[in-house]
Amino acid sequence: MGLAMGSAQQLTNDAPNLAVSTVIFTLRPDPSGSLKVALPLVKRIRAPFQNQWALPGGPLQITEDLSTAASRNLLETTGLGPRYLEQLYAFGSLDRSPGSNLADRVVSIVYWALVGTDEAAAAIESENVQWFWADDLPNLAFDHNIIVDYALDRLRNKLAYSQLAHLFLPELFTLAQLREVYEAVLNLQLDPGNFRRMVEAEGTVEPTGERLAGTRHRPPQLYRATKSGENK
Amino acid sequence: MGLAMGSAQQLTNDAPNLAVSTVIFTLRPDPSGSLKVALPLVKRIRAPFQNQWALPGGPLQITEDLSTAASRNLLETTGLGPRYLEQLYAFGSLDRSPGSNLADRVVSIVYWALVGTDEAAAAIESENVQWFWADDLPNLAFDHNIIVDYALDRLRNKLAYSQLAHLFLPELFTLAQLREVYEAVLNLQLDPGNFRRMVEAEGTVEPTGERLAGTRHRPPQLYRATKSGENK
DNA sequence: TTGGGTAAAAGTCAAAATGACACTAAGATG
DNA sequence: CATCTTAGTGTCATTTTGACTTTTACCCAA
Numbered sequence: 001m002g003l004a005m006g007s008a009q010q011l012t013n014d015a016p017n018l019a020v021s022t023v024i025f026t027l028r029p030d031p032s033g034s035l036k037v038a039l040p041l042v043k044r045i046r047a048p049f050q051n052q053w054a055l056p057g058g059p060l061q062i063t064e065d066l067s068t069a070a071s072r073n074l075l076e077t078t079g080l081g082p083r084y085l086e087q088l089y090a091f092g093s094l095d096r097s098p099g100s101n102l103a104d105r106v107v108s109i110v111y112w113a114l115v116g117t118d119e120a121a122a123a124i125e126s127e128n129v130q131w132f133w134a135d136d137l138p139n140l141a142f143d144h145n146i147i148v149d150y151a152l153d154r155l156r157n158k159l160a161y162s163q164l165a166h167l168f169l170p171e172l173f174t175l176a177q178l179r180e181v182y183e184a185v186l187n188l189q190l191d192p193g194n195f196r197r198m199v200e201a202e203g204t205v206e207p208t209g210e211r212l213a214g215t216r217h218r219p220p221q222l223y224r225a226t227k228s229g230e231n232k
Numbered sequence: 233m234g235l236a237m238g239s240a241q242q243l244t245n246d247a248p249n250l251a252v253s254t255v256i257f258t259l260r261p262d263p264s265g266s267l268k269v270a271l272p273l274v275k276r277i278r279a280p281f282q283n284q285w286a287l288p289g290g291p292l293q294i295t296e297d298l299s300t301a302a303s304r305n306l307l308e309t310t311g312l313g314p315r316y317l318e319q320l321y322a323f324g325s326l327d328r329s330p331g332s333n334l335a336d337r338v339v340s341i342v343y344w345a346l347v348g349t350d351e352a353a354a355a356i357e358s359e360n361v362q363w364f365w366a367d368d369l370p371n372l373a374f375d376h377n378i379i380v381d382y383a384l385d386r387l388r389n390k391l392a393y394s395q396l397a398h399l400f401l402p403e404l405f406t407l408a409q410l411r412e413v414y415e416a417v418l419n420l421q422l423d424p425g426n427f428r429r430m431v432e433a434e435g436t437v438e439p440t441g442e443r444l445a446g447t448r449h450r451p452p453q454l455y456r457a458t459k460s461g462e463n464k
Numbered sequence: 465t466t467g468g469g470t471a472a473a474a475g476t477c478a479a480a481a482t483g484a485c486a487c488t489a490a491g492a493t494g
Numbered sequence: 495c496a497t498c499t500t501a502g503t504g505t506c507a508t509t510t511t512g513a514c515t516t517t518t519a520c521c522c523a524a
Contacts, residue, residue: 014294018250018339062246062334066324090322090341092298102294107250107341109322176500194483196502201481217500218490408471426512428473449471450519 016092016105020069021057021144023088023112023151024078026120027168027184028131035184037134037155039148040077040123048097049141053132055148057108070111078123083167084114086158088151096143112151114167135187159185163204166225174212174220175199203228248324248337252301253289253376255320255344255383256310258352259400259416260363267416269366269387271380272309272355280329281373285364287380289340302343310355315399316346318390320383328375344383346399367419391417395436398457406444406452407431435460 027035041053056077060069067085074082092107115123125131132138134152137145159165165181166173179195199205206226211219259267273285288309292301299317306314324339347355357363364370366384369377391397397413398405411427431437438458443451 016250016292016294018248060248062248062337065326066322066339087322090298090319092341094297105294107298109324216492220501448521452472
């Protein structure tokens with residue numbers, strides 16, 4: 001209970017350290033042109049797991065909210081703001097970083113975010129920040145592979161019983177584009193007719209009256225998200 | 233970035249403190265005999281919020297996992313072990329404890345737990361630990377009213393698309409008892425026939441062949457939970 | 465011993481939701 | 495103008511859901 005003495009390098013602490021990390025999802029066209037889920041990772045520049053890829057994150061500042069820290073992760077790695085941001089889970093097992101001692105223990109509160117397909121195309125990429133396909137990740141630092149899988153599960157679940165698919169898209173979109181989002185995230189094929197019926201029944205999108213020109217077929221209606229069904 | 237100097241009383245820290253709290257649910261018969269959701273609270277013995285009721289919890293020990301800490305909360309307040317335990321959410325707003333300064337900032341990782349109706353009847357109760365109806369709580373310390381509401385939402389959701397209702401019950405139970413759990417938690421009436429059809433279709437319970445005697449009507453079959461559909 | 469009360473358990477039925485699929489519309493392309 | 499392609503509409507059988515009826519098997523009181 002007395003005053004703990006720090007080492008020269010680091011304050012010795014009897015409490016775990018607290019960090020916030022963020023899983024950032026977007027959709028990008030793969031070489032064949034179909035959309036796939038992608039996320040940015042940062043290369044670690046120090047031990048442990050030096051030179052391995054990891055989720056963007058860092059210590060929680062004493063002055064910032066959890067979600068603010070998550071937004072900061074997002075901004076610092078991609079230069080973007082979130083279209084959607086939600087807390088995912090707090091990971092705090094004792095064995096998250098094998099070999100390290102208890103004083104280095106870190107509890108990570110992880111958020112997940114969506115960024116628009118259009119915005120993400122203009123996002124920062126560099127030596128130390130690169131985008132990966134969510135279904136084809138390298139071995140990540142710490143337990144970050146597990147975390148990404150967990151976030152993917154949540155994304156797929158949310159998409160099914162919530163209305164956030166349009167957040168990947170620009171303000172105006174066709175039902176085909178919306179369907180493509182579902183197909184990319186859920187990794188399955190949807191019947192266009194039935195999909196239309198479902199979306200119209202939900203009332204979360206409304207036709208704008210405008211049509212998208214320049215297709216090689218009948219011009220599709222452009223829709224926008226309704227105010228009511230923003231999300232949840 | 234230098235070595236922080238502590239006061240005589242407390243180590244001044246540039247990181248938020250980390251605590252684990254647990255919302256513990258059970259079902260108890262109310263005066264009229266029907267089951268209602270109840271939870272134990274502890275009376276705070278020091279400021280802030282001295283003498284107000286609060287969720288059981290405390291600082292996370294450097295040597296224990298998050299879920300272990302939650303189990304410890306449960307054991308220390310009720311003397312019981314959890315039938316079910318799941319992380320709920322990490323609460324970390326800057327204004328959780330109005331009036332306190334940043335050095336006292338606490339991020340709480342909250343778990344929620346189920347304990348059996350039978351076990352809970354024998355749980356500890358004292359001056360400083362009492363059970364309350366979930367739908368009739370006093371003003372709790374910190375943001376704990378919000379947390380309980382959040383946990384109730386989660387419980388109701390989980391019950392609907394997951395199979396944990398039987399965790400409130402003893403090993404053997406009738407379908408009427410199982411239905412009573414749903415009705416108490418979701419606060420609605422269910423058609424007995426349709427409920428039976430639903431439960432049988434899910435295959436999460438199996439008849440034991442035994443029947444419950446002593447009722448004033450046709451003796452109901454006793455069921456148990458199947459291994460396969462334990463939960464999730 | 466029998467008739468009434470009660471909830472268990474099984475069964476019925478119409479409405480709604482779902483999945484598979486066919487058909488027509490309206491543009492582009494050659 | 496014939497053809498290709500996807501938009502958009504329509505059909506239909508199957509499954510699921512909610513409301514309800516009927517029959518079963520016990521207790522209890524007359």
